[in-house]
């Protein structure tokens with residue numbers, strides 16, 4: 001067990017919600033929470049059906065709530081029809097919120113622009129018409145490879161409006177990663193920008209699309225729409241490439257939404273699993289939208305007067321549920337930002353909260369940890385130097401938060417008055433699953449506390465049986481829930497095997513995380529992934545993906561990748577590499593490390609670059625030829641090797657692998 005988990009388990013500090021917060025909260029007090037849980041327990045389908053009727057506008061009401069006939073391919077509200085973009089835009093304009101600010105956008109350089117609900121509806125409709133004019137139809141897949149921008153949200157919403165299934169690829173992924181996703185999704189169109197701006201630098205984006213298409217396998221692509229962000233130079237494929245401003249010119253500002261079945265795939269989002277190939281997680285329209293709305297109310301206690309800010313990029317699930325869909329479907333005013341938390345300086349977040357009077361702030365532990373460090377070095381950028389009095393609620397997501405970072409977030413950012421929602425969930429779950437509720441749950445630093453009402457989370461052993469509180473095990477969800485993953489695009493078999501494994505009886509959703517419940521409170525603490533997935537700065541990376549990338553390099557014979565604890569990123573990537581030639585040392589080793597890091601950056605993206613590379617003549621393997629990853633993990637951490645290594649062919653390689661190239 002890592003020291004962080006141990007410190008959470010011994011954590012005794014308890015932070016109950018203030019009476020003031022509780023009095024105004026959507027769910028107020030533990031009794032109210034328990035009543036909702038009991039209601040879900042007593043009539044599971046009725047519970048969700050009622051929420052779906054109250055929170056979603058249906059063009060055709062559903063009569064079937066949950067269809068389990070194809071389990072584990074569950075269907076929710078399957079005979080209902082709706083449109084996600086209607087629910088996010090038209091609904092609010094019709095309710096009189098047309099002139100309310102939907103998005104406050106702050107660019108990398110600090111320029112601020114605002115868009116009202118009425119304007120957003122018009123721009124989404126106009127872009128939706130442009131997509132239609134290019135022949136994009138309901139069910140077509142559209143890849144979005146855009147920086148954080150109002151246009152990113154518009155592109156997603158426009159796809160939803162016409163029933164096209166979007167697949168957003170994070171702008172930090174390379175041409176190779178982009179190509180794989182375009183090919184797997186069979187996308188007809190890519191929406192990109194000329195460049196993206198991060199930390200005062202302009203970085204090309206369109207060339208990666210050209211390169212991806214040039215790599216082959218993207219024959220389904222008919223057009224590339226390019227949003228002019230910077231005006232930087234781009235190459236142009238006549239007939240294929242089109243400027244955003246040209247395709248929208250002259251398009252009507254109204255577009256009748258395409259009413260789709262509740263199960264219609266709203267989007268695919270690729271995420272890492274334990275094999276080299278990313279999984280195209282497929283989400284529905286109805287169930288997904290419902291959960292995004294309900295959790296905005298429950299977890300974020302969203303109110304008409306709030307200024308809400310989720311710092312996630314639209315390239316990740318958090319940016320889907322808690323930037324593009326949830327806040328807009330609740331008629332909220334939200335901040336969207338381009339850039340990084342450390343530019344122009346490490347006061348960016350705090351200055352933005354002050355300037356825009358942000359009241360609900362949702363970010364990642366890795367960002368908090370890096371800002372703690374920088375505030376230490378630059379006291380003038382400490383959150384205490386800014387007016388953060390507008391804040392009333394904080395949230396974190398993406399990885400476990402260590403108690404020290406939690407306490408700093410609570411005190412320095414939240415002024416010891418704001419509840420913190422440490423939200424555990426995944427790309428596959430669509431929205432929050434286990435999280436404190438701000439008007440209900442006394443929080444404990446580092447624990448995501450209790451499941452939401454209607455979410456049947458539990459901890460089981462390898463055979464699928466419940467374990468006692470206090471004992472670690474596998475985190476599972478016992479009943480299907482509306483926003484769950486529907487399948488893996490093109491690979492239903494992998495869906496079943498990954499998430500509903502036979503070992504556990506085939507009926508439990510296996511999250512892939514280890515967890516333990518506090519013996520007294522039943523609070524959940526997440527102990528990290530149980531598979532070969534790393535969590536680097538809140539980003540999921542498959543060790544196999546990085547290994548495949550390394551092995552694709554002409555010099556590399558074999559590679560094994562593991563994680564090691566890192567004080568800012570959570571986990572760092574350590575690669576053990578066997579070359580096709582003699583083990584390099586000295587300057588040669590340094591040169592090859594640089595080559596390999598750049599290679600991985602090019603194959604997957606900069607986030608996947610190994611932090612450390614170690615060379616050996618071989619890798620430690622069992623007799624059956626399996627790489628002994630546990631041993632490699634221990635070596636990476638610098639731990640003493642206590643396990644039996646007598647079966648190793650060549651124990652001397654352990655000394656080699658103990659040496660990082662400096």
Ligand code: 6R9
Nearest residue numbers: 397398399400422423424425426427526540
């Ligand atoms: C939303 C998101 C999912 C994995 C998940 C877990 C880790 C996310 C967490 C957390 C501890 C939290 N994770 N939230 N671990 N506490 N509050 O991050 O989705 O990118 O798919 O990652 O992230 O390991 O399984 P995704």
